[in-house]
């Protein structure tokens with residue numbers, strides 16, 4: 417019996433996890449955020465809900481963080497659906513206007529936005545192991561079905577980014 421193997425019959429678990437409508441709320445684990453916040457002292461969370469916001473100053477879907485000007489030191493963990501490219505473009509654009517933007521995104525290196533914007537960042541820090549994100553109710557999910565990376569856009573950076581690795585929790589050994 418012949419079979420057309422080029423016809424996808426179902427999406428991979430990773431793709432499904434990234435593109436289902438429930439995936440807006442991959443909330444940053446507080447202890448992971450705290451490590452970055454100790455370094456960057458964030459002033460703005462541009463994509464949040466009142467309960468998931470990581471900074472006193474934040475934007476929600478209602479005001480649309482993509483439509484607002486950003487400034488200061490920004491922590492961006494964007495929606496992981498198809499709109500993620502628009503968030504990376506916005507991060508790049510705002511960094512060119514003087515903001516420092518630290519992004520937590522899936523470590524997928526084939527999308528167009530990775531090549532167009534992430535490759536112009538100052539740093540990429542690959543997270544060792546899988547994060548356990550928060551859900552919309554503040555509970556903790558199981559380990560994510562995808563790896564994560566922290567991308568740092570600085571006002572003076574044009575890329576290519578310096579690559580390093582980071583631990584997912586305080587106290588876990590980092591690799592150089």
Ligand SMILES: C[S@@+](CC[C@H](N)C(=O)[O-])C[C@H]1O[C@@H](n2cnc3c(N)ncnc32)[C@H](O)[C@@H]1O
Nearest residue numbers: 442443444463464465476477480481493494495
């Ligand atoms: C991955 S969650 C991150 C939540 C939180 N900032 C954190 O780091 O834990 C992405 C958030 O972006 C919000 N969001 C989606 N579209 C948005 C928009 N256009 N403007 C602002 N926030 C948006 C979602 O409601 C969701 O809370």
